[in-house]
Amino acid sequence: MERKYNVAIVGASGAVGEELLIVLENLNFPINNLLPLASANSVGVEVECQGRVFKIEELTEEVFDGRDIDIAFFSAGGSISAHFAKYAVEAGAVVIDNTSHFRMDERVPLVVPEVNPEDIELWEDTGIIANPNCSTIQMVQLLKPLHDLYGIKRVDVSTYQAVSGAGKAGMEELVNQMQDFFAFKLDETKVEAFAHRIALNVIPHIDVPQENGYTKEEMKMINETNKIMHSDFAVSATCVRVPVLRSHSESITITFENDVDVNVDKAREVLANFENVVVMDDIENNVYPMPTTATDTDETFVGRIRKDIYANNILHIWGVADQIRVGAATNSVRIAQKWIKLEENT
Numbered sequence: 001m002e003r004k005y006n007v008a009i010v011g012a013s014g015a016v017g018e019e020l021l022i023v024l025e026n027l028n029f030p031i032n033n034l035l036p037l038a039s040a041n042s043v044g045v046e047v048e049c050q051g052r053v054f055k056i057e058e059l060t061e062e063v064f065d066g067r068d069i070d071i072a073f074f075s076a077g078g079s080i081s082a083h084f085a086k087y088a089v090e091a092g093a094v095v096i097d098n099t100s101h102f103r104m105d106e107r108v109p110l111v112v113p114e115v116n117p118e119d120i121e122l123w124e125d126t127g128i129i130a131n132p133n134c135s136t137i138q139m140v141q142l143l144k145p146l147h148d149l150y151g152i153k154r155v156d157v158s159t160y161q162a163v164s165g166a167g168k169a170g171m172e173e174l175v176n177q178m179q180d181f182f183a184f185k186l187d188e189t190k191v192e193a194f195a196h197r198i199a200l201n202v203i204p205h206i207d208v209p210q211e212n213g214y215t216k217e218e219m220k221m222i223n224e225t226n227k228i229m230h231s232d233f234a235v236s237a238t239c240v241r242v243p244v245l246r247s248h249s250e251s252i253t254i255t256f257e258n259d260v261d262v263n264v265d266k267a268r269e270v271l272a273n274f275e276n277v278v279v280m281d282d283i284e285n286n287v288y289p290m291p292t293t294a295t296d297t298d299e300t301f302v303g304r305i306r307k308d309i310y311a312n313n314i315l316h317i318w319g320v321a322d323q324i325r326v327g328a329a330t331n332s333v334r335i336a337q338k339w340i341k342l343e344e345n346t
Contacts, residue, residue, distance in 0.1 A: 146270065150256040247294040
């Protein structure tokens with residue numbers, strides 16, 4: 001008989017928490033009991049998963065005690081993870097953390113299961129496995145097979161990030177501003193979730209500016225990519241917020257080692273054969289990934305695969321994925337699935 005696991009979700013009322021419930025059900029995750037946790041404001045709210053209804057409880061330091069939680073998903077913000085994750089670990093759970101708090105901790109594995117599943121074995125050092133930044137996850141899924149094929153020297157990426165990356169508040173702000181536009185009230189619209197109005201606009205600014213001129217979001221992509229891929233190639237990112245509700249897009253330029261002569265057909269083949277990657281690359285027939293392609297799916301889509309017209313060792317690609325699913329919930333559940341296999345084999 002298949003063993004079932006006691007699962008906790010911290011931040012069960014948030015956007016990623018809600019998606020975790022959907023993914024756990026869709027992937028038929030072996031749940032024995034589910035403990036949804038959130039702030040006091042959400043206590044008593046009912047959530048449903050796998051045909052059962054569970055009531056949200058308040059997250060406290062003691063809530064994990066005696067509950068025999070095997071796996072605790074944290075998706076309620078870095079400060080919450082920083083304070084409460086240790087209590088879940090002390091109670092015997094493995095913590096899979098969706099925030100940025102533990103990602104660059106040298107003792108904590110940072111995992112994209114299709115790319116570096118072997119790092120999950122390092123979880124016992126702290127009891128925590130970190131889930132990378134959403135934009136990083138979908139990018140390294142495309143970089144990994146190409147790096148194995150040719151050897152990457154440098155990556156330059158520009159992101160087109162949906163407002164849902166800023167949570168429910170970001171999505172509501174775009175919808176409200178578009179309503180104001182159609183009511184001829186856009187000049188009066190509220191700007192709270194972003195630095196500027198997002199409706200009918202593009203904002204080249206995500207997260208806090210750093211001293212080097214990059215933003216924190218851009219530095220996440222740079223630093224996390226090399227940690228996940230155990231590489232040291234150069235990465236430069238420009239992260240842009242666009243008025244799309246869901247799913248991030250990325251324009252990626254990949255420079256390979258100097259002696260490489262890129263074969264586009266071979267590049268397309270290794271991408272198509274990589275786990276959870278779907279190639280959509282027929283521009284003559286208007287076939288390429290878009291946010292509407294990726295939304296509510298668990299795959300990373302890639303198209304516009306083309307060789308640079310000036311340098312033989314440069315490839316340009318366009319990648320799209322649902323950042324709430326692939327970039328958060330689905331990646332977390334896939335980490336848990338790999339962790340279960342590891343535990344069952346030891």
